[in-house]
Amino acid sequence: MLEHVELFFKSIFIDNMVFAVFLGMCSYLAVSKKVSTAVGLGAAVIFVLAVTVPLNWLLDQYLLQDGALAWLGPEYADYNLSFLSFILFIATIATMVQLVEIVVEKFSPSLYNSLGIFLPLIAVNCAILGGSLFMQAREIPTLGLAFNYGVSSGIGWFLAILAIAAIREKIRYSNVPAPLRGLGITFIITGLMGIGFQSFGGMLTGDNEPPEETAPTTAEKIEEKEIKKEIEDEKAISYNEVKNK
Incomplete structure (x- = not known):
């Protein structure tokens, strides 16, 4: 249980997709002008990550890793299909994004029109693929942890785009210097937010705890x-x- 909680909060605050590894920046900057639009896209990203990361974990464990095909028989134990990781991961992501696009268009046409081209572009959003690749690189041991990582990574991206959208709505009425208006001030705010999120590192990992003094x-x-x-x-x-x- 402790492992799940630690992974959840660490993925949101310390290893945030936007502020720690700068993934998904295109959608983050382009769709963060309104809070309503940011909420819709953020929810879609959470759903796609929550579904694709566990699915890709299953593919990695039972198909792609060296010796993963042993369940088919001893003659397949030496096969290594890891070179197909990118193709299969992207295929899974594209399928889920297509499902999300159909659902959003059906139940919320206004949100579908607001998101425009950026909704289908979730399929090539590097934050979505990055979630599956980080899952593979970190060798997450169980399906439950993979699902946890997908959800928490999506929530981290959602919080990032929601926060910047709220700030950009308010900053329209501020006296920003002309050279910094638009993306200039957005990048500055993003950097400051990144510093704030990284400050959670010591609290969550306990690396800065002083050693206990003994008499x-x-x-x-x-x-x-x-x-x-x-x-x-x-x-x-x-x-x-x-x-x-």
Whole structure:
């Protein structure tokens, strides 16, 4: 359970797709002018990642890894189909994106029109493919953790685009210097938000926790006194030698 919780929060805040590895920046910048549009695209990204990462985990475990085909028989144990990873991962993603596009067009035509070309472009969004490739590279051991990683990575991307969309809606009424209007100030805000998200690292990983101090034992105290006495004696001898000279 602790492993699931740690992976969930780490994927959202520390290994955020936008602020840590800068994936999905095209959609992040282009569809973040309105909060309503950002929410729709963010929800679609969460759904696609939640479905494709576990599916690609199954493909990786039972088809692509070296020896993954052993379940078909001993004669297939030496096969290694890892060179097909990109093709199969992208095929899975494209299928899920097509499903999302059909559902959004059916139930929310206004959102479908707002997202425009960026909805089908989720299929080539590097954040979606990056989720599956990071899952493979980190050798996530179970299907449950793979699903957890897909959902949490999607939530991290969703929070990033939602936050920048809310800021961009408000910043329209601010007196931004002319050279920085538009993408200029957006990049600056993104950098500052990235610094803020990275600051969660120490709290979640515990790397900065000081070591626990233990009370010194009697033997350690005696040894420390003897060392101090030896140092004082050496200082006194050195002082007398200098004085005699």
